Amino acid sequence: MNSTPRTSAEAFEEYIPGELLAEHRAQSSGDVFVQILARRQEQENIIIPAVPEALIVWILSGEAVVEERPPGGEWVANRVVAGDFFLTTATTPTEMRWKAAAGTPFTVMHVYIGVSMMQNIALREVSGARDATLSALLEHIRAEMIDQHPANGRFIQGIAQALAVHVARTYKTDAERQRGGLQAFKLHRVFEAMRERLAQPFDLAEFADLAELSEFHFSRVFKQSTGLSPSRYFIRMRMEEARRLLTETDNSIINIGLAVGYNSPSHFASVFRKHTGVSPSTYR
Numbered sequence: 001m002n003s004t005p006r007t008s009a010e011a012f013e014e015y016i017p018g019e020l021l022a023e024h025r026a027q028s029s030g031d032v033f034v035q036i037l038a039r040r041q042e043q044e045n046i047i048i049p050a051v052p053e054a055l056i057v058w059i060l061s062g063e064a065v066v067e068e069r070p071p072g073g074e075w076v077a078n079r080v081v082a083g084d085f086f087l088t089t090a091t092t093p094t095e096m097r098w099k100a101a102a103g104t105p106f107t108v109m110h111v112y113i114g115v116s117m118m119q120n121i122a123l124r125e126v127s128g129a130r131d132a133t134l135s136a137l138l139e140h141i142r143a144e145m146i147d148q149h150p151a152n153g154r155f156i157q158g159i160a161q162a163l164a165v166h167v168a169r170t171y172k173t174d175a176e177r178q179r180g181g182l183q184a185f186k187l188h189r190v191f192e193a194m195r196e197r198l199a200q201p202f203d204l205a206e207f208a209d210l211a212e213l214s215e216f217h218f219s220r221v222f223k224q225s226t227g228l229s230p231s232r233y234f235i236r237m238r239m240e241e242a243r244r245l246l247t248e249t250d251n252s253i254i255n256i257g258l259a260v261g262y263n264s265p266s267h268f269a270s271v272f273r274k275h276t277g278v279s280p281s282t283y284r
Helices: 132-147 153-171 184-196 204-210 215-226 230-248 253-259 265-276
Strands: 018-024 033-039 042-048 054-061 063-069 076-081 085-088 094-100 106-113 126-129
Touching: 018 132, 033 132, 033 184, 054 132, 054 153, 076 126, 085 132, 106 132, 106 153, 132 153, 184 204, 184 215, 184 230, 204 215, 204 230, 215 230, 230 253, 230 265, 253 265
Parallel strands: none
Antiparallel strands: 018 033, 033 106, 042 094, 054 085, 054 106, 063 076, 063 094, 085 126
């Protein structure tokens, strides 16, 4: 095994092996939050959190079969190619998995439209569709983020305003708008902090402060977004990192346990078995 750690995306939804190619961070509910990511060819079941913002996932390159479902529901598959998009407005977390065709990188762009930009408009779900106007607007954002150094935030925000208008008038539904959970830019901030602190004890107060909420309110909206309490999600991230280290490095199992916050090898093995069904050594 190669013991050199590889570059990994600071993925919004959770740690997913890949590479973060570019990012435009939001600072408020009036901003657009954009990430361009290279994804792994095959991804097992992951959680896409429910957030108040509408999420657009635009396929930049590659071809894949993407499956999605509500937690515990029936999988629905869509074959997607470059130019296809998903519009997600779910009020509960969504499970997703995919398998991309070999030979072409599978890259995507995630666009979270700020809550105040949508003016409480309810949108319908869209999976694996095409929209020439939406693609043209997204291409302007992609080009600015990739080709300009540094990218102009005011330009990106201006295109995002046009994107919000187009999405609102094209995909509006008469259903009552029900969007809850922690806003995407705050959730990303918490995920990033969790990722940096996997070796440290779980600190609810610290994460609540990052979200600018009380511990009680933070715990409630975090679970609404992810389906898990903050502490359980933190353990999930620890186990995902442990699986990565077991697969991609030659680090000892004891050192891997320490890297994800477990001083006791037996405790690490017990938690790992609970989450994967096998021991760390068997998994490796």
